[in-house]
Amino acid sequence: MTRLLDYALLLGLAVAVLLSAAGFMPQAPDLPDSAWLKAGRTLAKRASRQDTILLNNGGSTEGLALLRDQELKPLLALPEPRGRVQKLWVLGRRAKPPAGLDAFHPTGPAEAVAPGLTLWSLQRPGGSTLWRASEALEMAAITVGKTRCSGHHPAGRSCPGLPDWMRVTREQVTISGRSHHCLWAHPPAQGTPLVIDFGPVPEGELLLRHGLSDAASRSGNTSPVELRIFSAHGERLLRAHNQAGFQAERLAVKGRLKLKIRAQKDGMRHYCFSAEIR
Amino acid sequence: MSARLRNPALLVFFLVFVAAALTLPEVGVTDDDDFYLPAGHSYFRWSRRVVSEPSAALRQDQLDAHWSPNREHPPLAKWFIGLGRYLGHELSGWMPALDAGRLGTCFFFALVVALIFALARERLGLGPAIFAAAAFVLIPRLAFHGRVATLDMPVAAMSTLFFFAFWRLHRTRSAKAILLMTLAFGLALSTKLNAPFTLLACGGFWLLESLPEFRRNREGIQLPDLPLWLLIIPVGGLLIQVALWPWLWPDVIGRFSEYVRFHTGHYPIYLFYEGQIWERPFAPWHAPFAHTWAVLPTSLLFAALVGFAVLLRQAFGFERFDERPGPDEGMFARYLLIHGFIAIGTVAFSPVPKYGGIKLFLPFFPLLAIAMGFGMKRLLECLPKKPWAVPVLAGLLLSGxxxxxxxxRGQALSSFGAHVGGLSGAVQRGYERQYYDVFDRHMARWLSENTPKSGRVYFEPNHKEYVRSGPYLKRTGDLRSDIRLRGGHRADIVVLTHERRWxxxxxxxxxxxxxxxxxxHRVDxxxxxxxFGRD
Known part of the structure; x- marks a missing residue:
């Protein structure tokens, strides 16, 4: 038994040493341009302009310029937040897609589109979320009057120079006795709006949930929090009153998404919302 | 005394220190250097002043002025960084301030390697001890952290010193032993916040070893006698920390609370792992284990796996292995395994940000190197008992x-083992290809050669860190002094670092x-x- 284990260990040693030595071998040479051109032609026929193309070479930019020359738009990494990507093509020297694409499902088997190049077609499953406000918070332009809320906060963004409650942060808030994960967005004092500009968002149906915390609902302030939603589809006004719970609204949005949150009286307006586009 | 000076651990210390110091001009600048170098300079300047003008130096305004930089971290490593700067730059003019300051970290690097050697030699003999020490030095990321002015290698060294001191002394109930253990713990505590976990591991070890002493009788469960060190080490260690940290002196409770508060509410730092950006929620528990697996050179990973298997068997009494046969063989294995688990587990299982590859749990790696020594010792049993066996096996294992x-070389923080396919394989598996915003020397030299006169250079995605690092490289001569680090996308050269965590x-x-x-710039x-040039 011990002898057998000794042999197994020596075999393991040999494998480890050989593997280490193999790591020192020179990299495989670049593929000929013709391979990338052929793969590019195949991709150009299949992909639409809205599709996303990801280069999959394990960190190398080989082929990037050749694909761009063919009017394609290959990316080195997926844009964040990733909700805007729906149809994804993964092309490169690697036979398998890179890690981190769990949200996408392959629509068919991998295809060798040119010698040494593999193409995967992936799709975000139907009905899944395209965009979430909580994921896009760090990219949003947030302002209170002339103050830019660009301060760093562990859970989102703070507004330097303003009180601590004047922030937009991912929090758990109790509304109608239930705890909800949502974005804290207390309206500023004196009716000034809190403006959250998310920039361009994917076209789709915005599912917005919002409400005042139970503590706020019990307060003497009955002034509702007004939420104005602006997109290329127009403007919509929603109101959150005391005791109204965590209300849900659906509306179509496209283009730039901007929210304005305000209240006539700001005392104890612990307001919270969540927003996602499907 | 002369016998102590002939201790080969001292030779190991000297060799590693010299090698680390000589290679400093190739090590890039991290985004932490600019915190610790000026702080170290300021602390050491105060120390000199305290000798020349003690009453003036001890005034609160002077304490505040000299000790407020980087007050969120304890001072010991920065004191050494300041000393290194003074000796290597101000006093002798041997090297630029950047490299001289790093001599302080090289000291800790050499110390930890010497400690690994000493511990492994005691348990395993000379050959595996040399191997374990060399293995630690040849893990590229550790060699990097051992040569930059940051606190991670110093705390690894001081935690190992306490590990060593406790193992050697905790069964000796003399006052001298307790004092030495307390001193070692106090020094570790004065280095970085994660040092207390070493004591937690000691407590766990003591509890485990005391289990046979727990007895149930008519009066209930009878507990073993609590050892004196359990009280003296934490209290004494804390007192040493306060004594070594003049920033605390004017308001010990207030300023110490501020220090603890900073770390309990540490701002999140991004990590790219498994192809996703992690901030909040923090990266999953397995990230530290997966990083350890991925970044070790393959042959050393093999030695470590064999070593841990041996230690586990030994811990449970299935194997007797040490050079020094006796009842403490299994005890040492249990001691090392508990320390190893707590060193990495505190990062893995606590609700804290996980970032920076392996840097947050460097105290784990000296223990890993000792485990590699055990692995080598086991592998030696598979080979004929010939004089060539030790050097040949060590050579093979160290080859990775x-x-x-x-x-x-030059980009050690991008190193990944061949078993994950090197850097390219790691990128495919969704690991971050680089971090710490390192302004590497190669980059500085390339910019010096290719930027137009008085040209502007801008960095994406995280320019602000390179602005802090750039001046150091101008002073070392790696970056041309007329190059201006500004200009946004109107700059003459825009450098995009491929850091996916942004x-x-x-x-x-x-x-x-x-x-x-x-x-x-391609590696692997x-x-x-x-x-990028201009349009």
Whole structure:
């Protein structure tokens, strides 16, 4: 038994040493341009302009310029937040897609589109979320009057120079006795709006949930929090009153998404919302 | 005394220190250097003043002035950084301030390697001890952390010192032993916040070893006698920390609370892992284990796996292995395994940000190196008992470390083992290809050669850190002094570092694609940064 284990260990040693030595071998040479051109032609026929193309070479930019020359738009990494990507093509020297694409499902088997190049077609499953406000918070332009809320906060963004409650942060808030994960967005004092500009968002149906915390609902302030939603589809006004719970609204949005949150009286307006586009 | 000076651990210390110091001019600048170097300079300047003008130096305004920089971290390592700067730059003029300050970290690097050697030699003999020490040096990321002015290698060294001191002394109930253990713990505590966990591991070890002493009788469960060190080490260690940290002196409770508060509410730092950006929620528990697995050179990983298997068998009494047969063989294995688990587990299982590859749990790696020594010892049993067996086996096992150290020279933080496919394989598996915003020397030299006179250079996605690092490289002569680090996308050269933990990376790469690519810096076939010229 011990002898057998000794042999197994020596075999393991040999494998480890050989593997280490193999790591020192020179990299495989670049593929000929013709391979990338052929793969590019195949991709150009299949992909639409809205599709996303990801280069999959394990960190190398080989082929990037050749694909761009063919009017394609290959990316080195997926844009964040990733909700805007729906149809994804993964092309490169690697036979398998890179890690981190769990949200996408392959629509068919991998295809060798040119010698040494593999193409995967992936799709975000139907009905899944395209965009979430909580994921896009760090990219949003947030302002209170002339103050830019660009301060760093562990859970989102703070507004330097303003009180601590004047922030937009991912929090758990109790509304109608239930705890909800949502974005804290207390309206500023004196009716000034809190403006959250998310920039361009994917076209789709915005599912917005919002409400005042139970503590706020019990307060003497009955002034509702007004939420104005602006997109290329127009403007919509929603109101959150005391005791109204965590209300849900659906509306179509496209283009730039901007929210304005305000209240006539700001005392104890612990307001919270969540927003996602499907 | 002369016998102590002949101790080979001292020779190991000297060799590692000299080798680390001589290679400093190749090590890039991290985004932490600019915190710790000025702080170290300020602390050491105060120390000199305390000798020349004690009453003035002890005034609160002077304490505040000299000790407020980087007050969120304890002072010991920075004191050494300041000392290194003074000796290597101010006093002798041997090297630029950047490299001289790093002599302080080299001291800790050499110390930890010497401790690994001493511990492994005691348990395993000379051959495996030399191997364990060399293995630690040849893990590229550790060699990097051992040569930059940060606190991670110092705390690894001081935690190992306490590990060593406790193991040697805790069964000796003399006052001298308790004092020495307390001193070692106090020094570790004065280095970085994660040092207390070493004591937690000691407590766990004591509890485990005391289990046979727990007895149930008519009066209930009878507990073993609590050892004196359990009280004296934490209290004494805390007193040493306060004594070594003049920033605390004017308001010990208030300022110590501020220090603890800073770390309990530490701001999140991004980590790219498994192809996703992690901030909040923090990266999953397995990230530290997966990083350890991925970054070790393959042959050393093999030695470590064999070593841990041996230690586990020994811990449970299935194997007797040490050079020094006796009842403490299994005890040492249990001691090391508990310490190892707590060193990495505190990062893995606590609700804390996980970032920076392996840097947050460096105290784990000296223990890993000792485990590698056990692995080598076991592998030696598979070979004929010939004089060539030790050097040949050590050479084979160290080959992976030597290859990776060469392959990733200058970019050690991008090193990954061949078993994950090197850097390219790691990128495919969704690991971050670089971090710590390292302004590497190669990048500085390339910019010096290719930037127009008085030209502007801008870095994406995280320019602000390079602005802090740049001046150091100007003073070392690696970066031309007329180059201006500013200009946004109107700069003459925009450098895009391929760091996927920044959400803006993909959009930036798209935005910059219309500019001509002047140079791509590739390591292991992977692009680490791209220099773009003007449209």
């Amino acid at each position: 470390g030597a290859i990776d150290s060469w392959k990733f 959400r803006t990376f993909a959009d930036l790469a798209e935005k910059l694609k219309h500019r001509p690519v002047l140079y791509e 076939g992977v692009v680490l940064w791209t220099a």
